Amino acid sequence: MQKNTLFALFISLSLATTPLLVTAQTVDQLYQQGITAQNDGNYSKAEAIWRKVLQQLPKDAYAYFYLGKALYFQKKVDEALAAYQQAIQLNPNDVRAYHNIGVALADQKKFDRAVAAYRKAIQIDPKFALAYKNLGLLLYDQKKVDEAVAVFRKAIQIDPKNSNDSGNAENIPTDPKKLDATAYNNLGDALYYQKKLDEAIAAYNKAIQLNPNYAYAYNNLGNALRNQKKLDEAIAAYNKAIQLNPNYAYAYNNLGIALRNQKKLDEAIAAYNKAIQLNPNYAYAYNNLGNALSDQKKLDEAIAAYNKAIQLNPNYAYA
Template identity: 25%
Template sequence: MDKNQEGIQFMQEGKWEEAARAFMEAIEQNPQDAVSHINFGNVLTAVGETEKALKFYDRALELDPEAGAAYFSKGNLFYDQECFEDAKQNFEQALKKGLESGDNYFMLGMTLLQLDQARFALPYLQRSTELLPEDSEALFQYGLCLAREEYIDEAVGVLERCVALDPGHADAFYNLGVAYGFREDAEKALEMFNKALEIQPDHLLAGHGKKLIEANM
């Protein structure tokens, strides 16, 4: 196993010091390898050393200007810092460099949502669900975005897929309740609110929705 693979395994196990050591050894063995710099930057990001991480991402891009993964990692860092315009620019650059992964489409969509650009977020979130069909969170966020833009029927279909994958997703059931409420299907809305409350008894929004429906039945 090479040092990059070893470091990734350590990261997956949450062994950050061991991961950092492995990536640093990879850099020492091949100082021109952009991937090792990105990986080391990801470890630094994970432990909160964001300024140092940015230097490694930028060094990776000096070594390989086409390294979409470096832009993606920078985008994630900026997103976590709530620097959403910077995050957007980096996720877009990652796409331009060929990183057409479900994760990159998802994060670009989420960034656009944070920038109150839901309509522009829709196609990216949709594409993320096509590339990550088993990712319940991608489906949830896409469903929410559809509902926000008043595509209620489409939102119901997507949220139904979400809860089929993750039957414990209380927020998805709650939002299904809201969507069925918009459809004026009180029985189905009540069923969804009840499911949300079964999963999470203190779900205040679901409790409120249930009371509203029951008061009007």
């Protein structure tokens, strides 16, 4: 936990000013209580604690930062943004506040402003790997894929071991300069989009090496392998994703596609039906089920599946 520099002042003056020492201890205790509440996911309690801190230390930038996080996880996004801005006003180099502003603005679909916030965080701290990763995600979503690839590579260059294996619930690892395995997965997605399949596969494998329980990376690896016509390897990757996450409807659907490509139609149909069982609104799986049934000349069943896909998505245009 980063401590407000006022703590050092409180402690240094403790021998001369006993009441000030009492205040410092009280604030320190509140800090610990606030962090504990936040880590426990009790964000309303955390909010109340940070407001108590600010009653005693109204210019405490760190308390505003933590208040912002507590508000954000209560979906009080506008209030969270105001708290982060107050933190920045008091500490213009608060890189974490700029980063979290980016996260909150992205949630509000204010993508250009979110990009600007991430870039400001990076300007303040060029080694802030997580800001690069989240900036890359926004650029990827905006179809700025070349730039996203460069940003993801920069994130990985800064922290090649992705040494914080899993971010916490707030999308901010314990050490804000550390990544998790998703940085490699995201790089893989961007490379896949660029049809650089060998590089994408290498990135997905690195993500899996860092986090062997990363079902999403196994699914994406399967997609890249399937596009290379390496169907046995793709099927193994999809099955691993399903083993790790038995409720992974997308992996079942992708498994069905690979099995159909191998002409294993009964198995493909079983996979599609499982995807639909897990996600009854999965129009793409109904369409794929229709394809497999059509291959088996079960045309009435195929038509029913296609009609269901169209019912779920009237603009459906997959073949």
